[in-house]
Amino acid sequence: MSPLGLGAERLHERWADGVVGISDGLGRADDFDPAEHLSVKEARRLDRFAQFALVAAGEAIAQAGWVGGVSGSGIDPYRVACVIATGIGGQGTIESQLEVMRERGARQVSPLGIPQYMPNAAAAAITMKHGIRGQSFQVGSACASGAHAVGLAMRMIQYGEADAVVCGGTEATLTEFAEASFANMQALSPTGISRPFDLRRDGFVMGEGAGVLVLEAEDTARERGATVFGEIAGYGSTTDAHHLTAPDPSGAPASRAIELALADAGAAASDVDYINAHGTSTQLNDAAETQAIKSALGDTARTLPISSTKSSIGHLLGAAGAIEAVATVRTLVTGVIAPTLGYEVPDPELDLDYVPGESRPLIASNGHPPLALSNSFAFGGHNVTLAIRGAES
Amino acid sequence: MSVTTEQVETRVIETLASFGPDQSQITRSATFEELDIDSLDLVELAQVVEEEYGVVLKGEDMKDLKTVGDAVDLIVERAG
Numbered sequence: 001m002s003p004l005g006l007g008a009e010r011l012h013e014r015w016a017d018g019v020v021g022i023s024d025g026l027g028r029a030d031d032f033d034p035a036e037h038l039s040v041k042e043a044r045r046l047d048r049f050a051q052f053a054l055v056a057a058g059e060a061i062a063q064a065g066w067v068g069g070v071s072g073s074g075i076d077p078y079r080v081a082c083v084i085a086t087g088i089g090g091q092g093t094i095e096s097q098l099e100v101m102r103e104r105g106a107r108q109v110s111p112l113g114i115p116q117y118m119p120n121a122a123a124a125a126i127t128m129k130h131g132i133r134g135q136s137f138q139v140g141s142a143c144a145s146g147a148h149a150v151g152l153a154m155r156m157i158q159y160g161e162a163d164a165v166v167c168g169g170t171e172a173t174l175t176e177f178a179e180a181s182f183a184n185m186q187a188l189s190p191t192g193i194s195r196p197f198d199l200r201r202d203g204f205v206m207g208e209g210a211g212v213l214v215l216e217a218e219d220t221a222r223e224r225g226a227t228v229f230g231e232i233a234g235y236g237s238t239t240d241a242h243h244l245t246a247p248d249p250s251g252a253p254a255s256r257a258i259e260l261a262l263a264d265a266g267a268a269a270s271d272v273d274y275i276n277a278h279g280t281s282t283q284l285n286d287a288a289e290t291q292a293i294k295s296a297l298g299d300t301a302r303t304l305p306i307s308s309t310k311s312s313i314g315h316l317l318g319a320a321g322a323i324e325a326v327a328t329v330r331t332l333v334t335g336v337i338a339p340t341l342g343y344e345v346p347d348p349e350l351d352l353d354y355v356p357g358e359s360r361p362l363i364a365s366n367g368h369p370p371l372a373l374s375n376s377f378a379f380g381g382h383n384v385t386l387a388i389r390g391a392e393s
Numbered sequence: 394m395s396v397t398t399e400q401v402e403t404r405v406i407e408t409l410a411s412f413g414p415d416q417s418q419i420t421r422s423a424t425f426e427e428l429d430i431d432s433l434d435l436v437e438l439a440q441v442v443e444e445e446y447g448v449v450l451k452g453e454d455m456k457d458l459k460t461v462g463d464a465v466d467l468i469v470e471r472a473g
Contacts, residue, residue, distance in 0.1 A: 041412065044411075107440070108444065112437065
């Protein structure tokens with residue numbers, strides 16, 4: 001679920017077609033009508049952030065091919081886990097219930113307030129709806145949250161704690177208050193344009209939505225004949241320990257995250273075919289990320305196509321890492337690299353190939369399934385890189 | 394303030410319908426269990442009742458309520 005509408009395929013197709021889902025400086029998921037997807041009871045008990053996640057999870061679980069759902073498909077529900085990230089949680093509910101208290105008194109504050117705004121509400125809703133009984137929780141690391149969820153899900157499977165994990169991230173914080181908070185940090189684009197890596201970039205554009213994936217152990221997925229879209233092959237995560245909000249300008253800790261993800265995937269820098277950048281359109285991120293990519297990948301960085309999904313949908317904060325992992329998987333499946341939209345004026349300091357203008361074909365190096373990286377860097381200094389490999393054909 | 398049973402019944406049914414169950418299922422004899430109305434919903438119903446009729450219903454008042462009619466009768470009794 002994103003400002004480009006519902007559907008993983010739609011997300012990548014529309015981005016590759018050059019569609020920008022941002023209007024008036026916000027990436028709203030305008031197409032989303034809870035009544036189309038949820039019962040009255042579900043809709044009124046879930047904040048918008050959890051509604052997004054529940055709908056995205058429905059799509060992912062259907063694509064996973066668990067016929068009859070988790071409970072009806074013969075899979076042990078205790079072997080399925082669920083990790084759903086969010087940066088903030090039910091911001092809209094917190095604000096509306098605070099208003100109820102101010103205007104009508106504390107006794108009128110809804111008993112559904114906490115279950116709506118608790119950041120684990122999305123994971124709770126998905127597990128309840130689908131009968132998932134393995135471990136489940138929310139993770140939070142601001143703009144890296146969604147990527148942490150996917151990385152952690154991969155580890156759960158590697159450690160043998162789950163056969164499958166429904167994982168991802170969600171965010172719905174397009175309120176006047178949250179906008180003011182980000183704007184006063186001078187993080188938001190005053191022009192309302194998301195153009196990562198462009199000389200004229202002046203901040204990020206807030207977006208909303210959710211991305212959910214089903215990760216499954218390769219043997220069980222192959223055994224039941226599931227359609228495999230790709231493999232989360234590596235996960236690397238570090239911390240800047242530098243500043244509350246500004247990235248380490250050297251990009252060194254972020255660079256280490258990239259190196260760790262590559263090593264985890266058993267791959268070399270020269271194996272990387274594409275990077276889905278964090279690319280927020282802020283001065284600081286795009287410069288530090290460029291440094292990080294150069295230090296981690298050396299000569300390969302010079303010719304590697306790098307594009308930012310945020311040029312199309314804005315910055316989905318706690319959902320960003322997950323929805324960008326989805327976009328990266330679609331890139332590998334379709335063999336189409338979508339461009340960094342709006343990138344027209346190169347910054348002399350940022351001299352990599354940010355895929356200007358048009359989509360282009362993904363060229364896999366040396367005959368192996370293609371390998372892509374997806375970066376996520378957060379306020380707080382949290383860095384995550386996922387290495388995602390295309391499925392063996 | 395005096396209210397009629399009909400007035401309270403209409404308000405209770407309208408409120409419960411906004412919680413999810415189909416309005417046609419909500420009769421005096423319908424149980425909260427059948428309607429999938431849980432304790433969180435009942436607290437919300439109590440808030441509506443308090444605002445509308447000034448009747449304060451606490452947890453112990455609510456815990457024995459089984460049917461829609463039980464709730465209507467309790468509210469009418471307290472409001473009287």
